């Protein structure tokens with residue numbers, strides 16, 4: 001998932017590294033503009049588990 005640079009506010013920076021650990025996904029970014037590095041962590045709970053309502 002792309003993110004915005006917290007330093008220069010460059011938009012839609014793609015993750016350089018993505019690591020999954022259980023239900024947690026950690027994306028590491030480096031801004032192409034100012035070289036700022038940061039990490040965003042999120043929890044994957046938004047998946048609809050059951051789709052057999054048909």
Ligand SMILES: [Zn+2]
Nearest residue numbers: 005008031034
């Ligand atoms: Zn930046």
